[in-house]
Amino acid sequence: MNIHTRSFVASLLCIAALGAAATSALAQDAYxxxxxxxxxxxxxxSLVDVLGRAIADNLQGTLKQxxxxxxxxxxxxxxGAKVVAAAPPDGYTLIVPTVTTLSLAPQLMAxxxxxxxxxxxxxxRLGATNFFLSVVPGFPARNMKEWxxxxxxxxxxYSYASSGSGSPHHIFMELLKKQLGLDIVHIPYKGSSSSMTxxxxxxxxxxxxxGTLAIPNIKAGKLFAVGTSMAKRSVLMPAVPPIADTVPxxxxxxxxxxxxxxxxxxxxVAALNGxxxxxxxxxxxxxxxxxxxxxxxxxxxPAQMLEFVRNEYQRWGPAIKASGAKID
Numbered sequence: 001m002n003i004h005t006r007s008f009v010a011s012l013l014c015i016a017a018l019g020a021a022a023t024s025a026l027a028q029d030a031y032x033x034x035x036x037x038x039x040x041x042x043x044x045x046s047l048v049d050v051l052g053r054a055i056a057d058n059l060q061g062t063l064k065q066x067x068x069x070x071x072x073x074x075x076x077x078x079x080g081a082k083v084v085a086a087a088p089p090d091g092y093t094l095i096v097p098t099v100t101t102l103s104l105a106p107q108l109m110a111x112x113x114x115x116x117x118x119x120x121x122x123x124x125r126l127g128a129t130n131f132f133l134s135v136v137p138g139f140p141a142r143n144m145k146e147w148x149x150x151x152x153x154x155x156x157x158y159s160y161a162s163s164g165s166g167s168p169h170h171i172f173m174e175l176l177k178k179q180l181g182l183d184i185v186h187i188p189y190k191g192s193s194s195s196m197t198x199x200x201x202x203x204x205x206x207x208x209x210x211g212t213l214a215i216p217n218i219k220a221g222k223l224f225a226v227g228t229s230m231a232k233r234s235v236l237m238p239a240v241p242p243i244a245d246t247v248p249x250x251x252x253x254x255x256x257x258x259x260x261x262x263x264x265x266x267x268x269v270a271a272l273n274g275x276x277x278x279x280x281x282x283x284x285x286x287x288x289x290x291x292x293x294x295x296x297x298x299x300x301x302p303a304q305m306l307e308f309v310r311n312e313y314q315r316w317g318p319a320i321k322a323s324g325a326k327i328d
Contacts, residue, residue: 031091031268035066039095041080043073047212047292048256051126052096054288055258058279059272076105076166076327078114085119089261091268095120099168099254102309103316108166108327121264122257122309123302124276127294129254130236131172131229132214133243135206136199137221144227144246148180155183161195161207162188166325168254169195169208171316172229174323179247199223210254211236211293229253236293252319255297257309269302277301 038056042048049071056067072080077100087093095101102122106112114120133147139158141147151158162170165188177184187204189195196213198204200222208229209217215236217223227243228234231251234242243250258276260269277299279285289296300308 031265031271032063032065034092035068036063036091037070037093038067039080039084039093040069040071041073041077041095041097041101042071044071047294048096048098051256051288051292051294054285055096055126055276055279059275062275076108077101078105078109078112081116081120082114084259084261085114087261089121089263089265091260091264091272094123094258094260094272096126097122097257097259099312099316102257102259103312104166104168104171104320105327107313107317107320108325110326117310117313119262121260121262121269122305123260123264123269124258124273125297125300125305125308126256126258126276126280127289127292128230128297129168129210129256129293130234130295131168131208131210131253132218132225132234132237132240133176133206133227133229134199134209134214134218134223134225136202136204137224138202139205139224141226142224144241144243147226148182148246151182151184152180156185158205159185159187161199161204162186163192163195164188164190166320166323166327168252170325171319171323172208172252174325175252175319176243176247176250178322179250215293230295232295235295236290253295255312256294257305266302273302273305 038052040049040052053069056069060067072083077098080095081097081101084093084095102116106114106116135141141150160173170186170188192213195207199207200217214223214225218225225240228240229243229252231242231244234240280299286296
C-alpha cells in the first residue's frame with residue numbers, strides 16, 4: 001500500500017496530544033518499564049508505517065515509555081513477523097501486521113517459516129482497506145451490471161493489473177472471475193507504481209485499487225469505480241455501491257492489526273488492546289483513517305481479535321487456492 005505522509009501530520013500531532021493526556025490502564029503495573037520495539041514489516045513512509053507510528057506515539061504518551069519503530073520489510077511481511085515470533089513474549093517486541101502477514105503470505109509460500117496462528121498473538125484490529133474495482137474512462141461500463149455484461153460478452157478481450165501474484169488485487173479479481181465465469185487477462189506488476197502507470201495510460205483496462213490510489217484518480221476523472229470489495233458501503237466514497245449489491249456474497253478487504261509473539265501475558269495483551277481501543281474512540285483516530293483512505297472497523301477485544309484472525313486465515317485458504325496464486 002502506498003500513501004503520501006504529509007497529509008497525516010495534523011492527525012499524528014493530535015493523536016500524540018491525546019495520548020499524552022490519557023490515563024493509562026497500566027498505571028499500577030510494571031509493564032512497560034523499558035523501551036518497547038514496534039516492528040513494522042513495511043518500508044518507512046508506507047501506510048502501515050504511518051499508522052504504526054501513530055499508534056506508537058499514542059502508546060508512548062499513555063504508557064510513559066518509548067515505543068521505537070523498527071522497519072523490517074521483506075518476504076511479503078514475513079521477515080518482520082519472524083523477528084517478532086522469535087522474541088521473548090514479554091510485550092517488549094510488538095508488530096503491526098496486515099492481512100498479508102496473518103492470512104495470505106503464510107498460505108501463498110511453500111515454506112513460509114512461520115505459522116501466524118501459533119507463532120504470534122493478535123492484539124487489536126486497527127482498520128480495514130476497501131478496494132475499488134476501477135476501470136479506465138474508455139471502458140464501456142459504469143456499474144457492476146454493465147461491467148459483468150461487457151466482460152462476459154468479450155472473453156479474453158480485457159485485462160486487469162495487479163501489484164503482483166498473490167496480492168489482494170490479484171486474488172480479489174480471480175475470485176470475482178471464478179464466481180461469475182469471466183475471462184479477464186491478468187497482468188501482474190512488481191508493485192503498485194508501475195501498474196498504476198499502465199492503468200492510467202490505458203495499457204490495461206481495470207484493477208482493484210485501495211483508496212489511496214483509487215480515490216484521487218476517481219475524483220480527477222482518470223478512473224471510474226464500478227464497485228467496492230467490501231459488502232458494507234464505503235464511508236470514503238458512499239456513492240460507489242458494493243460489488244455485493246450485484247454479486248451476492250462477495251465481501252473481501254485488507255486490514256491492519258497490532259500484535260506480538262505467541263504466549264504473551266494476558267494482562268499485557270488486554271492492557272495494550274484497551275489503550276488502542278481508547279484511541280480508536282477519538283475523533284483524531286477517525287481523521288487519521290480518513291486521511292489514510294481506510295475504513296473504520298468495530299474495535300475487538302483480545303478474544304474477538306483471536307477469533308477474527310483464525311476465521312480470516314481459514315477464509316483466505318480456499319480463496320488463495322481458487323486464485324491459483326503463489327509466491328516463490
